[in-house]
Amino acid sequence: MSVEEQAPDHLPGTKRKRGKGVGAVYDTLKHEILDLTLAPGSPIDEVKLSERFGISRTPIREALVKLAGEGLVVTLPNRFTIVAPIDFPNLSQFFDALSLMYRVTTRLAAANRTSADLVRIRALQDGYTRAVEAMDVHEMIEVNRNFHAEIARAGNNRYYAELFERLLDEGRRLLRLYYSSYNDKLPRIYLQEHEVMLAAIEQQDVEAADRIARAHAEQIVRQIQASIAADHRINANISL
Amino acid sequence: MSVEEQAPDHLPGTKRKRGKGVGAVYDTLKHEILDLTLAPGSPIDEVKLSERFGISRTPIREALVKLAGEGLVVTLPNRFTIVAPIDFPNLSQFFDALSLMYRVTTRLAAANRTSADLVRIRALQDGYTRAVEAMDVHEMIEVNRNFHAEIARAGNNRYYAELFERLLDEGRRLLRLYYSSYNDKLPRIYLQEHEVMLAAIEQQDVEAADRIARAHAEQIVRQIQASIAADHRINANISL
């Protein structure tokens, strides 16, 4: 899964605006990491990146420092930087935090949402519906993430929202890893649960929001765990 | 509260080891920000820093990017970087997250602590006792932070631990801002509560840990709020 001979990410004649370089590198790399375009654990070469983006290594490094701060990338001093590996031994920490953030952000959204928030969340839920109908797995994963991130924003607590987005992103990477195709049933369950969640938020029913968030989190954790278990069974059968 | 004519932070004859520059700048600035040695909102000059530390601007900038990632510093593009202002309008977000993290980390510590964890936490509690006896306010604030951070570590969830440390640091800044001296009563209440908390963790009583964490959080939030209210009253009496 290496990136070779890739077209440069800037129009050849164009001079990039001062200060936009780091942002562009940061955004592109973040997407590619969460996409699994860049495999977990794979090395990142500063020189190649600087050629690819047509800028010097200095802004590339600043982007990598930012990514390292978010845990998307790990820097091995004096050696190199790698895409953050997926930390399987500590997945339970991840599930615990993810579940709590589902609950907390959904509760807060029910308490604090404005009508403008409702419109934005509804739009994302509609997008999710379309993705399910189109059976577009990647779009489903992405829109699902944005749906919950928007709910967190409506909850109006930047500490929770920030942690939750980080967890949702990591979850996106896990889902990508195991899901090239869904069975038909699961997405429709999520669709229904989202609908109930949105109703609870709209009615500002905090306890109902908490209940459905909890159930939704359990559903998703189960899904990921099942995927991983299935995968491990396959590995266990490899001839050695 | 400006820093002028400060002695350089490296021994004049010494060459700093490659790769240690950013870390040194990062650590020093972080301390000074949380200390309030650097006032919230005050500008940070890259050139002055590079002279002070005896290194070029490149590693200085990387340190600033890291600090910005943690919200300790705010970068105004093409202009300058300032020490993160204290976000008074949104303090309730902070209190909400802080309280939840107190509870969650203490619960987890009760569930997961090893005996080695207990030793480390006990050592910090002893340090706190000494600070109270010495009436050393700054030491009390610092050790208190480390006490709870260590409990979070024992809880063994890096997502919670990381967010909690960030919140504790921000709290440290708030306490520093308002506390040059304590009244005698409060620190001893904290001391007792810490004792109860440690006992619950030792006995692995999750529900008791939760109860005392909740009470402790409320206590601290009340303290900070009272300090701010008092301060605002003073400001309200200024003649205009």
Place this chain on the structure above:
DNA sequence: TGTATTTTTGTTGTCGACAAAAAATATCCA
């Protein structure tokens, strides 16, 4: 042949210099 030591190679961390951007200052003109 296998192990210790040196050399080479590749990549990072740091530097000093320069160009772009914004603010501060000076200049012009009614």
Place this chain on the structure above:
DNA sequence: TGGATATTTTTTGTCGACAACAAAAATACA
């Protein structure tokens, strides 16, 4: 004098070059 415009100053963002470091390759040696 006052307000708009040009100029200077200050500080950032970026660059290309180089030295330090670690791994890999080559060499020496038993």
